[in-house]
Amino acid sequence: RRNGPPGTTALPGPTGLPLLGSLLSIPPRHSWLKFYDWSKHFGPIYELSIAGRPQVIISSEKIANDLLRERGNVYSSREQVPMAAQLLSDSLRPLLLPYNDLWRAGRRFMHSLTMPSAATSYQPMQEQESVRMLHDLIRSPGEYEKWLERYTAGLMLRLGFGKMLITGEEDYLKRIMSVGKNLERIASPGVYLVDTLPSLMYLPDFLAPFKREGKRLHVEELEFFRELQDDVRRETESEKLGSKHVEQENFTSKFLSSQEKWGLSDDQGAYVIGTLFEAGAGTTAAAMMSFLLTMASHPPELRSLQREIDIVVGDRMPSFEDLPGLPRVRAVVKETLRWRPVTAGGVPHQLTRDDVYELDGKKYFLKAGSAVHANQWAIHRDASLYPDAESFLPNRWLDPKYPTYKEPLEAYPNLQNFSAFGFGRRICPGLNIAERSLNILVARIAWASDIEGKQGWDYEAYEYTTGFNVQPKTFPFSLTARKGRAKIVETEYQRLWSHIIGE
Numbered sequence: 001r002r003n004g005p006p007g008t009t010a011l012p013g014p015t016g017l018p019l020l021g022s023l024l025s026i027p028p029r030h031s032w033l034k035f036y037d038w039s040k041h042f043g044p045i046y047e048l049s050i051a052g053r054p055q056v057i058i059s060s061e062k063i064a065n066d067l068l069r070e071r072g073n074v075y076s077s078r079e080q081v082p083m084a085a086q087l088l089s090d091s092l093r094p095l096l097l098p099y100n101d102l103w104r105a106g107r108r109f110m111h112s113l114t115m116p117s118a119a120t121s122y123q124p125m126q127e128q129e130s131v132r133m134l135h136d137l138i139r140s141p142g143e144y145e146k147w148l149e150r151y152t153a154g155l156m157l158r159l160g161f162g163k164m165l166i167t168g169e170e171d172y173l174k175r176i177m178s179v180g181k182n183l184e185r186i187a188s189p190g191v192y193l194v195d196t197l198p199s200l201m202y203l204p205d206f207l208a209p210f211k212r213e214g215k216r217l218h219v220e221e222l223e224f225f226r227e228l229q230d231d232v233r234r235e236t237e238s239e240k241l242g243s244k245h246v247e248q249e250n251f252t253s254k255f256l257s258s259q260e261k262w263g264l265s266d267d268q269g270a271y272v273i274g275t276l277f278e279a280g281a282g283t284t285a286a287a288m289m290s291f292l293l294t295m296a297s298h299p300p301e302l303r304s305l306q307r308e309i310d311i312v313v314g315d316r317m318p319s320f321e322d323l324p325g326l327p328r329v330r331a332v333v334k335e336t337l338r339w340r341p342v343t344a345g346g347v348p349h350q351l352t353r354d355d356v357y358e359l360d361g362k363k364y365f366l367k368a369g370s371a372v373h374a375n376q377w378a379i380h381r382d383a384s385l386y387p388d389a390e391s392f393l394p395n396r397w398l399d400p401k402y403p404t405y406k407e408p409l410e411a412y413p414n415l416q417n418f419s420a421f422g423f424g425r426r427i428c429p430g431l432n433i434a435e436r437s438l439n440i441l442v443a444r445i446a447w448a449s450d451i452e453g454k455q456g457w458d459y460e461a462y463e464y465t466t467g468f469n470v471q472p473k474t475f476p477f478s479l480t481a482r483k484g485r486a487k488i489v490e491t492e493y494q495r496l497w498s499h500i501i502g503e
């Protein structure tokens with residue numbers, strides 16, 4: 001390890017092997033579990049090396065905020081991993097960009113699309129899409145993954161490109177989902193040797209199949225993003241706006257009509273909107289799958305949720321106006337994201353300048369270039385903030401005896417600045433849209449249906465997919481409409497969808 005200035009000390013951490021460092025000790029899936037284990041031994045901030053690349057692991061919300069938020073000028077970059085950031089994205093994908101002018105320009109544009117006032121204007125779309133989701137979930141609960149994915153992908157396609165999913169089998173849906181899946185696979189650590197040994201990037205293409213693959217996938221996704229943008233350009237130009245399948249305004253039409261303001265080229269703008277889609281669709285659906293899992297395994301929590309909704313809302317379907325009066329709905333959303341975080345290991349930031357952090361009387365040296373992981377799995381299990389952390393306890397957000405309780409209950413719990421969405425200048429820009437989707441879906445599903453787990457199934461076991469966004473592997477449960485509710489859902493469905501789908 002490189003020494004810091006006099007008076008500083010190196011962070012603790014596993015020693016690892018010469019050259020490889022801790023590479024072989026990190027499991028290929030769910031690395032956050034191993035990082036959490038190490039934190040019990042090395043403390044809330046420690047360092048390890050992966051083949052010479054320094055990694056700082058943070059397991060405390062306070063430290064994550066002290067560094068990633070308070071020192072955001074130096075903790076806001078991303079490591080330019082060869083496969084995902086360079087070859088696949090050709091330095092265009094905002095999620096993976098370093099802290100540079102292009103990232104800043106993209107973030108400014110994103111902010112205009114996702115800030116609270118903009119997010120509120122998308123609520124009618126979320127209400128409409130959630131009715132369809134609920135209708136099909138009640139009809140065929142075994143296909144819950146499909147309905148939730150169609151809700152989130154459908155919402156993001158409408159927002160991004162004004163495209164409304166009718167059958168759910170549309171070709172562009174399959175293509176955009178495969179762009180997301182490629183990214184997920186390619187950006188997962190350890191899949192490509194070149195990410196561990198970046199000097200392999202110097203190999204000529206003919207000796208480096210990974211380079212050819214990365215470049216081919218980049219061309220494919222860029223061409224697809226361009227097609228999506230061209231569709232909107234054509235539709236706008238031919239004044240088709242207002243036809244039943246095209247929204248009045250969408251992210252792309254907004255981009256095209258104000259492009260100079262953002263200082264982004266066509267391709268840069270297309271990648272900003274493409275990234276919003278890929279970062280927004282899978283994550284929200286994954287969180288909702290975890291919600292169903294918690295309800296299948298915690299019947300008293302579902303009953304409490306239904307009691308609150310029945311008292312406040314009664315027999316009509318809950319809407320966004322009801323949410324201030326439904327703190328338990330919001331608590332269940334927040335607790336689901338705490339207990340089973342979607343981005344469980346966090347998305348690492350890169351430190352761009354040497355730094356010193358003082359903790360318990362020691363001055364720790366953090367070197368420029370380190371990848372800094374705010375490990376959500378560990379942060380969400382910090383016993384000083386979350387007593388009885390392994391239990392799913394929505395009450396920790398509602399009962400003054402818990403350290404996370406906050407008043408007033410009409411406003412809290414909410415997801416602003418919650419660690420599940422990252423930290424500082426890179427914090428998830430889609431938070432306002434995600435929060436609204438999760439709240440309305442949870443309120444409506446609990447209002448409409450009873451959910452029961454299968455006897456003998458171990459719902460507490462951490463059976464989740466691999467990758468950096470994770471969802472529970474398919475699990476069994478039964479779901480039936482509550483008395484009188486199926487009819488209300490059907491009526492709403494007919495009102496909002498029959499003229500569109502033609503049923």
Ligand code: HEM
Nearest residue numbers: 095279280283284287342343347421422423426428430434
């Ligand atoms: C439950 C849902 C979601 C979760 C848990 C989630 C979580 C996260 C996290 C942890 C990050 C990394 C933050 C950091 O680096 O500190 C992130 C980044 C991002 N999210 Fe989300 N997100 C969700 C939904 C969304 C939605 C709906 C959108 C779009 C509308 C979105 C767009 C993005 C984008 C574009 C980034 C990259 C930001 C950057 O690197 O500057 N996310 N998200």
